[in-house]
Amino acid sequence: MLKSNPIESAEEVLRRYLAENQMRFTPERFAVLDAALRRKRPFSASDIWDDMSVSGYRVSRASVFQTIGLLCRCGVLAEVALGGNESRYAARREGYLYLVCTGCGRIREERDPTVALHFRGRRFEAFTPAYHSTAVFGTCSTCMRRQRREAKTSKEVKQGIRKPSEKGRSGGRSPKEDIE
DSSP states (O other): OOOSSHHHHHHHHHHHHHHHTTOOOOHHHHHHHHHHHTOSSOBOHHHHHHHHHHTTOOOOHHHHHHHHHHHHHTTSEEEEOOOSSSOEEEEOOTTEEEEEETTTOOEEEEEOHHHHHHHTTOOBTTBOOOOOOOEEEEOOHHHHHHHHHHHHHHHHHHHTSSOTTOOSOBTTBOHHHHHO
């Protein structure tokens, strides 16, 4: 959707949308656009406001939220359905899906051309899609390792190999070897 330089073409899209809808060209709108496009992962409007506040750019929270909505309507950003309480957004690009860890909440963007192929040319009865967002929920490798470690420790405690207060290994040996 966006050209090779996403910031430049996104600005063009926003300028055209503002002109067509007789809306004002404000520096705040373009600052929010710039902050949003610099994000590598899906973000919330609060994340953008925090980034701008930390960098010293004075903009109201309401302006950020309204501009994010405007950027979605003009096609630069897409709302990404990731669950949770707060809406998340990302630059609108075809062929990407989001891997969401249900343990830690980490989100990883993954390129998958088959996602775009699945929806391209697809017709729905009495419905015209504007864009799609695909999220896959599961457990990341870090959380999986942690769960295995916790399960192993729990099993060892139940078997009496390890005391409930002991954490980790004792010099590579099991606590049982220390006793013998």
